[in-house]
Amino acid sequence: MPTLEWLLLTYKVPTEPARKRVSIWRKLKGMGAVYLQGGVCVLPKTDDHLRRLKMLENEIAEAEGEALLLATIGLDQKQQDKIISRFNADRDDEYKEFIEKCVAFEAEIAYETTIQHFTYAELGENEQELTKFKTWIAKIQKLDFYGAPLNKEAIERLVRSEAILDAYAHNVFAAQAENRPAGEPGPP
Structure with missing residues (x-):
């Protein structure tokens, strides 16, 4: 190195x-x-x-x-590695918190799906939360100078959260009367 x-x-x-x-x-x-x-x-x-x-x-x-x-x-590779480890540990702490918030976000959407709370208001709130996640991870990555180990997992979690929100959005649109063919009942 x-x-x-x-x-x-x-x-x-x-x-x-x-x-x-x-x-x-x-x-x-x-x-x-x-x-x-x-x-x-x-x-x-x-x-x-x-x-x-x-x-x-x-x-x-x-x-x-x-x-x-x-x-x-650093005086040698060992000293240099110690400093890089400190940077990566700080970023991993931030990635861990980010991942935990994504998990909670996914659980919230799962709950809303279970109780069939399919409203535009809830969808809008969740979309705002996902936008905050995207801003948040960009801030962490900007400070991730040496490729902290949890970066990949955090990105994968964000992608998963996006997919879960997309599925929820599909349910919201399907549940709204204006999006169903005439005479078709709403969800049970």
Whole structure:
């Protein structure tokens, strides 16, 4: 594997006001940063990350804190693998949560199907939820720098959820009087 470069940010900010410290933490986590310990995090070395970390360095200074931004590499393959494992573990945690929400979504549709609750309102609500899932997985994948193991399972689960919603939509359309041939009764 080629030697990978990372950007290493170390920083300290005053404990008060807490909102400034939390804001910095959220921005770093939103970029996909991995914390090696408190106030020390890494990101893959890219122009975008460098630009965003420099902006964050300024924000830290404005919060009366201190920051040091360095480019670094692992000393050997073992060290490099440790860092990649940390990135992948963070993404897998997010993929696990995503998969759990998809499973709950599928269970909800199964319940609606069992009780034959086939309404346009319910379909619309479920379509909105699926749209949120698509946005959510795209955000996770954007931060999946090294191909976390659960990526494939999460994608498969999303595809399954889409198929289940499509089947539910078919039932909704079939249950509506305007979609049945004249004189044909609705579902039992």
